[in-house]
Amino acid sequence: MIVDSHQLDAEELPRFLDARSLLQPHETVTQITLLEGGVSGTVYRVGTSDGREFVVKRALEQLNVADDWHADPARAIHEARAIRVLHALTPQNVPELFDADEETNTITMEAAPADWLTWKQRMLAPAETAGSIDHVAIARSLATALASWQRTALHHPAVLARFADKSLFEALRVDPFHRVIRGVHPALAPAIDACIDELEQAELTLVHGDFSPKNVLVPPTPGPTPWVIDFEVVHVGHPVFDVAFLCSHLILKSIHLPQRRAEVDAARSAFLAGFEAEVDGVLRSAATASLGRHTACLLLARVDGKSPASYLTAAERETVRQLAVDVLASADPEAAFAELTAGAEHSASRAHPASAELTARKEPS
Structure with a gap:
């Protein structure tokens, strides 16, 4: 009870x-x-x-x-x-x-020191108040930390045994994210179900479960190592989740902040490169094989799930939605994800193939 x-x-x-x-x-x-x-x-x-x-x-x-x-x-x-x-x-x-x-x-x-803010706050703040933030350095530090957690846990069964219960992950992630968007987008059920199955069945390593910029504390100037906080959803699971979770948040910021798109995209690239360089081979393969599909699921959850990204405009939500739908509906989600997130392909000002239909569609309440 x-x-x-x-x-x-x-x-x-x-x-x-x-x-x-x-x-x-x-x-x-x-x-x-x-x-x-x-x-x-x-x-x-x-x-x-x-x-x-x-x-x-x-x-x-x-x-x-x-x-x-x-x-x-x-x-x-x-x-x-x-x-x-x-x-x-x-x-x-x-x-x-x-x-x-x-x-x-x-x-x-x-x-943390009183002048530290979350990485999300720094990214969304006006340039004059954001501070001198090295987004690439923050991303590299997070990659090193995540790789260390996953690598160590992989080789220590006693650590994994302490976090075997996935009930909180189900209640706070899979149910409000994946299962909600499955109901909103029934045509995408096969792709979403494949993600759910991977997340529920895997017991490879330690997963943070909320690895996002709102849970990263950073100083106002480069130098000190950022902190990660909020560990309520830690569990033994699939290494792709944390990687996809952070990538999805950085893509959202990139769409919302066209003036900072280059540096946010560079941070995402640095995070992925750093993680792949430092994590074990078995974890690297697992975390990257279906990264596009999992990231698309999480993007869709941030516009149609129980916890939508409040800072997105209606037009930006439609951009995110269509990007995610295009990936999940594709015969090759990984190739589609790489293409749609390359360069300016996900710009909010760029028309999608179905832009006429999207313009006419009423934004859901």
Whole structure:
């Protein structure tokens, strides 16, 4: 039975931190900031009189989206296990976990410097406020981290055994993404089902499950290594998912940001090249053989699934939709994906073969 956690409020935080022995004697909470952007729970940044800072996160059963979307809040404790494992592997890329409270499904972890923002925020920000960001360097660092996680887990069955349960991945990814778009686009069911089967049946290595720019924290200037956060969906599965997930997000940003298309596309290329260079051969083959089809599924999910990309305009959503449909309906999805995502082929200003039909079609509510 799923037991929901009550909403974590700012007034409760000091008492909670004290009860969990996270505050030193005479140390007090001096600042509490509610962090925006998450859909799975409540997240606060907390500062203390000793100059220390924490991030406190409580998972909720009902996610903060328009649709009816539920998941077991005990995923917070699952996330805590993942943070411990991945921080040990790549401490430069993963914050340290300080506490995990199973009774309230609340975790407390290291906070990044206050001037760090998510990679998504940096990409979407106006040029004058985005900071001096080296997108290619960030992508290369993420490729190195992901390859390290997958490579290490592949050779350590004990690590894999701790994350064998795929129920959270089903509830937070396959159901709201793949199965929803399957209902919206029944003609594409064979291609979507093939992706679902691969994701559900594979037990090759550790998969983050939400490897996206919104879960990457970066400094305002090049130098420090970016952090990866949000490990609720970590599981043993198919290595293609994380690669396709990040690629899909970068393609969305490329379509939405024509003025930054060259650098965003260069980051995607650098990520793929870095990952392929550093990961084991068996994982490399698995992650690239059906990358186009999986990326297209995830693109379609971001316009027709339960968690659409809110920053896309109606025209951009139609561009993404048609790109994904063209790939999934193709007899050779991998070739179609390579062609449609090459250069300016996915430009929002470029007419698709079915552009007249798309212009006449009413945008779904």
